[in-house]
Amino acid sequence: xxxxxSVSGGGAFKKILIAxxxxxxxxxxxxxxxxxxxxxxVYTSVDAMAPYVAIADEAxxxxxxxxNDSYLDQDQLMGIAELSKADAVHPGYGxxxxxxxxxxxxxxxxxxxxGPAPAWLDRMGDKVNARRLMAQQGMPTFAGSDLITDVxxxxxxxxxxxxxxxxxxxxxxxxxxxxxVEHMADLETALAQAQAxxxxxxxxxxLYLERWIEKPRHIEYQILADEQGNAxxxxxxxxxxxxxxxxxxxxxxxxxxxTTVLREQAQRGADICAQLGYNNLGTMETLxxxxxxxxxxxxxxxxVEHGVTEEVTGIDLVQQQILxxxxxxxxxxxxxxxxxxxxxxxxxxxxxxLMPSTGLLxxxxxxxxxxxxxxxxxxxxxxxxxxxxxxxxxxxxxxNTREQAIGRAVVALQAFTIEGVRTNAALxxxxxxxxxxxxxxxxxxxxERLLRKGARIPAL
Amino acid sequence: MAxxxxxxxxTGNVWKVLKSAGDSVAEGEVIMILESMKMEIPVEAxxxxxxVSIVVQPEDQVEEDQVVAVIET
Numbered sequence: 099x100x101x102x103x104s105v106s107g108g109g110a111f112k113k114i115l116i117a118x119x120x121x122x123x124x125x126x127x128x129x130x131x132x133x134x135x136x137x138x139x140v141y142t143s144v145d146a147m148a149p150y151v152a153i154a155d156e157a158x159x160x161x162x163x164x165x166n167d168s169y170l171d172q173d174q175l176m177g178i179a180e181l182s183k184a185d186a187v188h189p190g191y192g193x194x195x196x197x198x199x200x201x202x203x204x205x206x207x208x209x210x211x212x213g214p215a216p217a218w219l220d221r222m223g224d225k226v227n228a229r230r231l232m233a234q235q236g237m238p239t240f241a242g243s244d245l246i247t248d249v250x251x252x253x254x255x256x257x258x259x260x261x262x263x264x265x266x267x268x269x270x271x272x273x274x275x276x277x278x279v280e281h282m283a284d285l286e287t288a289l290a291q292a293q294a295x296x297x298x299x300x301x302x303x304x305l306y307l308e309r310w311i312e313k314p315r316h317i318e319y320q321i322l323a324d325e326q327g328n329a330x331x332x333x334x335x336x337x338x339x340x341x342x343x344x345x346x347x348x349x350x351x352x353x354x355x356x357t358t359v360l361r362e363q364a365q366r367g368a369d370i371c372a373q374l375g376y377n378n379l380g381t382m383e384t385l386x387x388x389x390x391x392x393x394x395x396x397x398x399x400x401x402v403e404h405g406v407t408e409e410v411t412g413i414d415l416v417q418q419q420i421l422x423x424x425x426x427x428x429x430x431x432x433x434x435x436x437x438x439x440x441x442x443x444x445x446x447x448x449x450x451x452l453m454p455s456t457g458l459l460x461x462x463x464x465x466x467x468x469x470x471x472x473x474x475x476x477x478x479x480x481x482x483x484x485x486x487x488x489x490x491x492x493x494x495x496x497x498n499t500r501e502q503a504i505g506r507a508v509v510a511l512q513a514f515t516i517e518g519v520r521t522n523a524a525l526x527x528x529x530x531x532x533x534x535x536x537x538x539x540x541x542x543x544x545x546e547r548l549l550r551k552g553a554r555i556p557a558l
Numbered sequence: 559m560a561x562x563x564x565x566x567x568x569t570g571n572v573w574k575v576l577k578s579a580g581d582s583v584a585e586g587e588v589i590m591i592l593e594s595m596k597m598e599i600p601v602e603a604x605x606x607x608x609x610v611s612i613v614v615q616p617e618d619q620v621e622e623d624q625v626v627a628v629i630e631t
Contacts, residue, residue: 342597484568484595
């Protein structure tokens, strides 16, 4: 791993290229400004009006619109990084953030890649490998298999794991290609279907099996690690409210789970990262069910939902990421947690059918309320295109208690005015008012059950 | 023999076309998969019948409510 000079204060970087768009690009521009670092952004023609372009110190247009021809086009990005004389590249989340080849190209060009070393992006990017590595280090995992090589070995592994189980792509994420299998008779078909998606969507087409946990909670732990082999945790985030395996609502702390258990897991994660020499920042995702916990995967980037951890710990994760990458130290005081924070993701998608919705934002008015932070990549008059993800805004509400934070999230959602695209605001409000949610009875199947129950999501 | 248009529910791109003219489809069977906002959107047969024509190709851009296929019952 790279060895850097120790820095203090503003960090060693003078200029950072942000290889991303939207809300996270704006977030990184702000962190750069606060550290006295110049920011460089890139944009496609449909993003030219986005707020992140206006607030950056420098902005360069990309040719092409689709991700492959723009925000994923390494040649274009490397060209702009060199042209702008950036000394570091921040990949944000999604796009190239976990791409080891890109990270290595950045380093080979004499710049810093703000994130874990390329070797870590590789090791953790392969889910089977990550699982094995963490299990060896003493992290609990649910029963699972190694990479599936043929149907016979899959049957053998399935026999050992038991049903129901889930077939997962090893190179994937976001729930794509996952197949739940109830009986041995359905295993072969499920493998074929998962294989088709894995081949089409991921560079690595491998599959593995894992025990299927009924009604689990998704609990993840934020880890910070320096370049000298020290690591610490910044507690947990509860992210069980999902649709199509994508998170909708995240909060910290996690309601209704014994704090001792949560702290043990978080500390174990940090200790393993220190032991292994993992660097920069990462999130350890786990499933939790009835006191049992199992490692899922390690995300080697800043997360969409990093804001809830920032609100309860007072630690700016994006600044930390930049400072750590420049060789800086971990925050000095042991972290503490105060109050409660909850994030709701406002998507451009129909609240009932969940179909994405594109169009011109004729109206887009962001509420300014006490205890509410809004991160967005949009403003009024801008086009929401089909080329990129559907996230319109993250609303992060904080309070002294969970009830207060939820109350503020409700008020903020109701105060948001959006015209021109359909949004999932009504679905978010439905969840926030659901008795089970208010009592902390959450699991990853909650939203789908709500929608299946035929609960009409009232129009706003 | 009644013909029925199959429309796209979203603005996006055609990702994969799974059926072709002459194929018979059951109600709800997936004819093609569109891609919009990083989501895969299946286009399902609204009724059982025979595919008369697929009027788009992979990579094509489609608009909401655009006809992408025709089915005959």
